Amino acid sequence: MKTHRRLIIIAFFIFLCFSFRLGAAQDNNSQKKPTTNTFQGIETGKIKSLQAVLESITQLEEEVEKKRNALKSAISEAEQEEIEEEIGALNLQIKSLEDNFSEIASGVDMRLFTKSMIRKFDWAEELKDILKPILDDLRGMTASPREIDRLRRETQEAEKKLSSANNAKENILELISKVTSPGLKIALTNLEKQWLIQQQQLKARRAIAYEQLKQKLSERKPLSETVQQIFRIFFKSRGRNLLLALLAFFGLWILLWKLHEKFKRMRFFQRLGRTFSARLFDLLYHIITLLMAIMALLTVFYMVGDWVLLTVSLIILFGVIWASRHTVPRFWEQAKFLLNMGTVREGERLVYAGLPWLVRSLGFYTRLTNKELVGGEIRLPLRHLVELHSRPFKENEPWFPTKEEDWVILSDNTHGKVVTQTPEMVELALLGGSHKIYGTADFLQQNPMNLCPAFRVQVTFGIDYQHQAIITEEIPLTLEKMLQERLIDYVPEREINNIKVEFKEAGASSLEVEVLADFLGSVGGKYFILQRAIQKICVDACNTFNWTIPFTQLTLHMAPQETRENQ
Numbered sequence: 001m002k003t004h005r006r007l008i009i010i011a012f013f014i015f016l017c018f019s020f021r022l023g024a025a026q027d028n029n030s031q032k033k034p035t036t037n038t039f040q041g042i043e044t045g046k047i048k049s050l051q052a053v054l055e056s057i058t059q060l061e062e063e064v065e066k067k068r069n070a071l072k073s074a075i076s077e078a079e080q081e082e083i084e085e086e087i088g089a090l091n092l093q094i095k096s097l098e099d100n101f102s103e104i105a106s107g108v109d110m111r112l113f114t115k116s117m118i119r120k121f122d123w124a125e126e127l128k129d130i131l132k133p134i135l136d137d138l139r140g141m142t143a144s145p146r147e148i149d150r151l152r153r154e155t156q157e158a159e160k161k162l163s164s165a166n167n168a169k170e171n172i173l174e175l176i177s178k179v180t181s182p183g184l185k186i187a188l189t190n191l192e193k194q195w196l197i198q199q200q201q202l203k204a205r206r207a208i209a210y211e212q213l214k215q216k217l218s219e220r221k222p223l224s225e226t227v228q229q230i231f232r233i234f235f236k237s238r239g240r241n242l243l244l245a246l247l248a249f250f251g252l253w254i255l256l257w258k259l260h261e262k263f264k265r266m267r268f269f270q271r272l273g274r275t276f277s278a279r280l281f282d283l284l285y286h287i288i289t290l291l292m293a294i295m296a297l298l299t300v301f302y303m304v305g306d307w308v309l310l311t312v313s314l315i316i317l318f319g320v321i322w323a324s325r326h327t328v329p330r331f332w333e334q335a336k337f338l339l340n341m342g343t344v345r346e347g348e349r350l351v352y353a354g355l356p357w358l359v360r361s362l363g364f365y366t367r368l369t370n371k372e373l374v375g376g377e378i379r380l381p382l383r384h385l386v387e388l389h390s391r392p393f394k395e396n397e398p399w400f401p402t403k404e405e406d407w408v409i410l411s412d413n414t415h416g417k418v419v420t421q422t423p424e425m426v427e428l429a430l431l432g433g434s435h436k437i438y439g440t441a442d443f444l445q446q447n448p449m450n451l452c453p454a455f456r457v458q459v460t461f462g463i464d465y466q467h468q469a470i471i472t473e474e475i476p477l478t479l480e481k482m483l484q485e486r487l488i489d490y491v492p493e494r495e496i497n498n499i500k501v502e503f504k505e506a507g508a509s510s511l512e513v514e515v516l517a518d519f520l521g522s523v524g525g526k527y528f529i530l531q532r533a534i535q536k537i538c539v540d541a542c543n544t545f546n547w548t549i550p551f552t553q554l555t556l557h558m559a560p561q562e563t564r565e566n567q
Contacts, residue, residue, distance in 0.1 A: 053101045060094045151213040158206035165199045241309055245300040252296045256289040283338050286364075334382045337362060348390035349397070352380070354441035355423065356399055359390055372400035373440075374422045402426075402450050407524025410446035417525060431525065452521030454497060457530045459517075461538045462510030464548035471511045476501040479541050483515065486537045490530060495520045510550040 067087045074080045172192045179185045301310035336342040346362045357368035370376035406418045416428030426443040428436045480501040497518035504514040515534050
């Protein structure tokens, strides 16, 4: 990576040296003071030019005088109009030469003092003038294929016309053989001679086109050579200029970008941290970098004298600026984000795609992190944050309801262990070996109950009313002791936090006791097993101590006999 950077920087400096040398050469040429001999040569050439222009004006004036004399002797109206047009054209030439004479003598552009400079602006004409050199280059690159295609079409057209001429001649000869009238036969014979001449002309045209086509095909080069020639023509002028300009643009951009990184590593900037001043410096630096890179691009076009690419670049730049005028408010909003003055601020918490994220750093690409997720770091373009809001948070706020290896129970009664949780999905390992995958946002909507680091199993058990005397003290203590002795058959004793049995309430048909068993989260996979085990131990206790388990009864109260008879 360092080697690539060095090569880029070396290439950029070589280009700068070449550019400065070219500019210096142009400056030296422009700054050379002409000597006395040079002045004498210039003056001699100017006098000769003035003499030649003056002679041309005299000749044209004589020609105008002749045309005017001819106009007087013209008979027809058409002849007069033709001579008047010729006189007008000669007068325009004289006017142009007079302007040239004055311009050479005075050294001033005479068009500045004429109204011809004031003309209507035509976008089509201006664009045509700008793009004409590029189109000429493209036309030159494709001249040979287009010429071959033209000759093929001309040959085919001559063949088609020649076939029609042959048919016409045969039809006329057939008519001549059948005609008896001398006058008609002479007319048809003359017509046949015309078609014969037409036939000979078409044969000659076909032969010429065919020979030209053969010559062009013999001159045609292989595809590889043609492509090489096209690239050679392109990179000889505009392609080379474009390549140099792009090298200047990206070279300066990368150089300033690396320089910015060095600035950020300086002790002064590290002390500034992420303050407003540091953010303002970063924003202005990026803007200046872009402007300098664009100026480097345009400067290369100017130095090599490629006015076409320079003009096209300016038009594109103006078009981009004009198209961006409606997005200025959006750019301003994004600039406020870069200055940490927007609705999303660095070091705060926001919700994106249904998940909480920490805004680690704000920039053109904002970095969001969530330490509880695997791969919990995403980069977002600044424009995606415009509609979001962040807030300060406390240190103990959870960033995700679960961690890997946690056992959970979801609203859809799914019971499993979290195997993987990423910003996109959460994978659960279910009992029995199967796996179930949820989208991370969907997983949160299932209101997961995390069984880690600890959980409670709560079981309600009913005892018959005949044991009412011992239901509040003896039965809970006895049942609690039996649970402590028997639950270690299902989980290690160290995984049991607490077991409590209490009288809950007097129900409609039973006296209910409630078992509260607390376990460590490491045995969360046995949640439903422990529920069933507690029920089993409660039933075994009833069998051991002869406690009756009631069942739901329907009690009917009979009305007195007299009441029934009265009804």
